[in-house]
Amino acid sequence: MSTSSSSSSGGGGGGGSSRRRMRSRKGVWPEPFVEALAFQVAIDASLHAGRLAAAQALFNIFQVCSTWRAISRSELLWQNLTRRIWNAERLRRNTWREEYISRHRTAANFRQRSYVHTTLPYIPADNINNGLSCRRLALSDDHLAAGFSDGAVYLFHLLSRLHLTTFYPHHRDRLGRFSSSVSGIILSDVRLVFATLDGDIHVTTINGGMPLRRAHIGDVVNDGALVDFTGSNRWWVGLYAGVPGRAFHIRNGETEELVFVGGTLTDPEAVMGWHLLTEMTDLIGRVRATTHQNAVACTSSRVILFDLQNQGVVVHEEELRRGIMVGCFDANGEAALITDGRGTASVRRLVDLAEACRFRVRGAAQQRGRVLGCVNGGYGVIISGGVVRVWEIERGEYLYSFRERIGDCSAIVADERYVAAAADGGIIHLWDFGGQ
Template sequence: MSTSSSSSSTQGGELEAGPSSSRSRMRSSNDVWPEPFLEALAVHVAVDASRTIGRLAAAQALFNIFQVCSTWRAISRSDLLWQNLARSIWNVGELVLRASWREEYVYRHRTAAAFRSRRYEHATLQFVNDDGLICRRLALSDHHLAAGFSDGAVRLFHIPSRLHLSTFYPQYRDRLGRSSAVSGIILFHSRLVFATLDGDIHMAAFNAVSPLRRAHLGDVVKDGVLVDFAGCHRWWVGLYAGVPGRAFRIWNGETEELVSFGGRLTDPEAVMGWRMLTELTGIIGRIRVVSGDMAVACTRDRVVVLHLLNQGVLEEREEEFQRGIVVGAFDAYNDLALVPDAQGEATVRRVGGMEEVCRFTMREGVSFGCMNGGYGVTWGGGVIRVWDIERGQYLYSFRERIGECNALIADGRFVAACCDDATIHLWDFGAQ
């Protein structure tokens, strides 16, 4: 075969095909393709790679796009392109960690790669705990960690300095048993919202002088025990046990208005709910707010998906799990839910239709778990293990053993856990 009939060759960063006339036509077509079309193509290729192979694969797909020619490489300078990629692949809605969307995307990619290869820095957050209080909930934001305890106090830490900033106590009123124990924390930007078992919801802006205030006064007799509480800037959702037909309460997080209540998910756990007021043992249920204005909740044998945009009408989709669910290891993030069963197997499901993404076998004795966009983290027998939830495989365990775990949480950069000795352990995968 002669060199003139060669099918393709690459020279000077441009894609060339066939004889010189074909090469000229290819270069000409590259020059006239509009940037919005090329940007949309790049986003489509990268998102497709992230969904079929994994989020880290999007970088290689983008590299291949940018190598086609100088015109295609020029779109790598578009901040709108990187904004769309960061939102589609890393679910980043606001630019908060870096100066540009490209830097934000690169940072998220490197942090996820550090998660996969066990590159982290470990630290402990210390505070005085003379009363032997139990940490019941943890919450993370970009720069802060909040820990909620069995006496109703929430301690706020500044992550970069590792310092304890302040402690928030719920407003006093006559309470029954342990009803002041923290049942959930929402932490975003400079706003702290937390709930207690009796249904009270408190909030504070911790970068301002404004004091902690009660946003909602609970009624434990009428509504039952608030066993879990979660949300975001737009929604607050409470999971209750104790009163039939009142499993959920949903508030507008911006106006603090109650928009919906009802549901029977926790009706079989009513007695267990009342017992939580005297003994903080066992975990009855979990609830998480995920993308797409949905919430997902579980008990030991059922998972329910709630659609939150229904003008006060509570719409549920329920699925039963015959093998039982390890409730303390259940979690959801973005549009995925991690559902570990009592037989040592975990499934990752897409929340909208609960279709299975992957499954993997866990080590025995897992009692706590959490997840971020690509990795699941579990605790059992003093060991914290990390799993790839895009491929369904075990990756590694943390080098540090922490003893008995009371609370565990992860986000895109950090993993935090609190133990019986009231030491809060923090693993930072983004210290680059």
């Protein structure tokens, strides 16, 4: 072969080149090449048959010969695979191989309805009849936060199921009965940030190193009601309704500085925004941050994708003729779940909102405002009529319903391991798919 001839032409290197040629003729490929091949085969399998298919593809690669099997000990390979397939940047186990295996098993449990169900009582019995309800739920790796209509945020430890502490915001003169209701939570295992309808934003550290402080004082008169709040360590994004042309407020999550105000998404819902301060109406809109430095938001008629880095520039906008069930709107960082007024759920890629798949939610059209949904990296979870149902979102296949019926629900959230839902009667239901 011409390549071999050129390789052996250099002086002093002929012996090494000859040995490489002999190894090549025996079918022994360089380890970096095999590692790259294994990575690509696994990615291709995950794209064509789902994330769980990558493990079988890797197993087949490792069975070729002892040299190829040795690639299974490469931490770099497992790190790259875990980041690409499971969107995980942080190592929680001893090795990246163990991290990959753990996430694969948890996703498999999710598909097979293998979970442990527990309940977390959160409202004292004498408060249930006073209208106190859970409005928002948020999950991190180790914690669950629940925000209430009185402004309080309860923090639970997931593994022990223990209630750790309750944070109460700095109250001030109210502009309505529910002006202090929690409208959004950003939770990590280091920091808790939450907002209330009156626009106040509070910050604290999880381990008690910093007392709760008010990072921003809301201005309802000039901004309207803060109807939803989301973000990450880098961005805080608020969705407002009540004042035209001020739908989105974007803040730097590190400096807490306001970097953008604008947008017309909620202009038609301005009056409804004011009503939220005095009565619990249907959800007006939702906003979710993505992993692409974008955010996606919706009202009952429109959905938009906008750029967080470039002054809220709208990347894509779409009006759904059948309307949108706001309670069934969610995003997992890579894809958004959008359910129309007739109960057809559409999974959209968050690069351009192109549709990946769709499925039908039974009974959603009749329930409408009482239908809530959420999505993680592989599954959509929707509750309607007290029944929690699960679909995989790679092809839109219906999988099963949870064994437990929980009645009316006011909030639901999911990550790769847990699903949590706040039901009437003062109970948070928690399903753990990773504890087996």
